[in-house]
Amino acid sequence: xxxxxxxxxxxxxxxxxxxxxxxxxxxxxxxxxxxxxxxxxxxxxxxxxxxxxxxxxxxxxxxxxxxxxxxxxxxxxxxxxxxxxxxxxxxxxxxxxxxxxxxxxxxxxxxxxxxxxxxxxxxxxxxxxxxxxxxxxxxxxxxxxxxxxxxxxxxxxxxxxxxxxxxxxxxxxxxxxxxxxxxxxxxxxxxxxxxxxxxxxxxxxxxxxxxxxxxxxxxxxx
Amino acid sequence: xxxxxxxxxxxxxxxxxxxxxxxxxxxxxxxxxxxxxxxxxxxxxxxxxxxxxxxxxxxxxxxxxxxxxxxxxxxxxxxxxxxxxxxxxxxxxxxxxxxxxxxxxxxxxxxxxxxxxxxxxxxxxxxxxxxxxxxxxxxxxxxxxxxxxxxxxxxxxxxxxxxxxxxxxxxxxxxxxxxxxxxxxxxxxxxxxxxxxxxxxxxxxxxxxxxxxxxxxxxxxxxxxxxxxxxxxxxxx
Numbered sequence: 001x002x003x004x005x006x007x008x009x010x011x012x013x014x015x016x017x018x019x020x021x022x023x024x025x026x027x028x029x030x031x032x033x034x035x036x037x038x039x040x041x042x043x044x045x046x047x048x049x050x051x052x053x054x055x056x057x058x059x060x061x062x063x064x065x066x067x068x069x070x071x072x073x074x075x076x077x078x079x080x081x082x083x084x085x086x087x088x089x090x091x092x093x094x095x096x097x098x099x100x101x102x103x104x105x106x107x108x109x110x111x112x113x114x115x116x117x118x119x120x121x122x123x124x125x126x127x128x129x130x131x132x133x134x135x136x137x138x139x140x141x142x143x144x145x146x147x148x149x150x151x152x153x154x155x156x157x158x159x160x161x162x163x164x165x166x167x168x169x170x171x172x173x174x175x176x177x178x179x180x181x182x183x184x185x186x187x188x189x190x191x192x193x194x195x196x197x198x199x200x201x202x203x204x205x206x207x208x209x210x211x212x213x214x215x216x217x218x219x220x221x222x
Numbered sequence: 223x224x225x226x227x228x229x230x231x232x233x234x235x236x237x238x239x240x241x242x243x244x245x246x247x248x249x250x251x252x253x254x255x256x257x258x259x260x261x262x263x264x265x266x267x268x269x270x271x272x273x274x275x276x277x278x279x280x281x282x283x284x285x286x287x288x289x290x291x292x293x294x295x296x297x298x299x300x301x302x303x304x305x306x307x308x309x310x311x312x313x314x315x316x317x318x319x320x321x322x323x324x325x326x327x328x329x330x331x332x333x334x335x336x337x338x339x340x341x342x343x344x345x346x347x348x349x350x351x352x353x354x355x356x357x358x359x360x361x362x363x364x365x366x367x368x369x370x371x372x373x374x375x376x377x378x379x380x381x382x383x384x385x386x387x388x389x390x391x392x393x394x395x396x397x398x399x400x401x402x403x404x405x406x407x408x409x410x411x412x413x414x415x416x417x418x419x420x421x422x423x424x425x426x427x428x429x430x431x432x433x434x435x436x437x438x439x440x441x442x443x444x445x446x447x448x449x450x451x452x453x454x455x456x457x458x459x
Contacts, residue, residue, distance in 0.1 A: 124299040125272075125302075135331045
């Protein structure tokens with residue numbers, strides 16, 4: 001049964017990296033959308049939220065076209081660095097990051113919009129640079145709301161199937177994440193393996209949801 | 223001359239827009255901008271502080287140009303060295319009183335620690351009678367304590383001028399009287415010029431060494447001998 005834990009470990013690794021990437025990108029984008037005043041802001045928000053509503057396999061197909069050896073980005077990576085992303089765990093990370101991105105984005109934007117701009121003004125008048133205002137006032141007040149989104153994104157990345165199987169396939173030990181492993185086990189009639197995988201997946205998701213629930217509503221309750 | 227101000231700014235959204243035009247010179251230690259709510263007083267104060275950029279004109283403080291539309295000068299708020307007290311105090315909710323007051327003395331990317339014990343901070347906490355609540359959070363304080371904390375935070379930096387946005391509006395009348403006296407004494411001690419905006423006639427009487435009236439959508443000085451307008455009019459564009 002030892003090998004049955006591998007999909008869990010792999011999923012945790014993939015989801016961990018995907019969430020770390022989103023933490024930087026989606027929080028940054030959330031801040032820009034919350035504070036920015038530019039034409040097309042809501043359109044940009046909608047575009048960045050698309051991965052949440054698109055069917056994962058469709059998303060996976062787009063990624064395949066983009067990252068495949070003949071794809072726009074994939075061919076460049078292949079020619080310049082000899083890198084082939086398809087069927088690697090890195091591709092699984094990219095797929096998971098993209099589908100989970102809107103979850104962090106929405107939470108981050110809402111959390112930043114919940115920070116009173118007057119507090120940021122007060123910090124400015126007191127002599128702080130814009131980066132200091134962000135790290136000392138905006139982020140500390142918003143972080144709980146952001147974290148709730150991050151946990152949900154982690155759960156989503158953990159269970160990613162459609163896009164993952166398109167770009168990363170199902171290679172045991174390399175790209176066979178939890179959801180993919182469940183699918184394979186059921187297809188192969190390995191019920192006990194399937195049961196085990198489903199159980200640990202359910203427990204993990206419950207744990208993540210409960211932690212996220214404790215953090216929402218996101219404001220510092222002081 | 224302490225303040226030499228002459229700027230214009232178009233404000234508002236699609237539904238309601240008006241032209242704010244402010245012109246005054248004041249050598250007074252205490253200047254009051256007086257008029258009804260929502261007429262642009264806060265915006266004027268924000269422009270002085272650098273939190274709002276005028277469309278054109280100039281803002282000069284003691285011969286230093288803070289804003290000059292013609293030559294493109296716009297000193298950012300963080301470099302103007304003014305103390306600003308907001309109407310609802312804008313105390314940082316995630317920091318204690320002591321951390322709030324220490325805030326401006328830290329210029330890095332991290333907040334002062336809870337046990338930070340800088341001498342000017344302790345001096346001001348004592349002067350403002352906040353030592354007992356120094357370890358508490360703003361939500362745990364009374365209105366008067368919050369106001370004093372906001373004042374302390376603004377003053378500990380040694381500002382060149384103090385800008386106050388309706389400092390007593392959030393307090394009940396009895397407390398207002400007491401705080402007026404305290405602020406008066408405080409201003410005498412620190413000897414820093416002050417600009418206060420208010421719609422309370424008593425504030426104007428108490429602190430209005432020079433008073434600017436809101437008149438026809440513009441802030442300016444009332445000509446000598448002219449009667450005080452009873453209902454300032456707002457011109458809507």
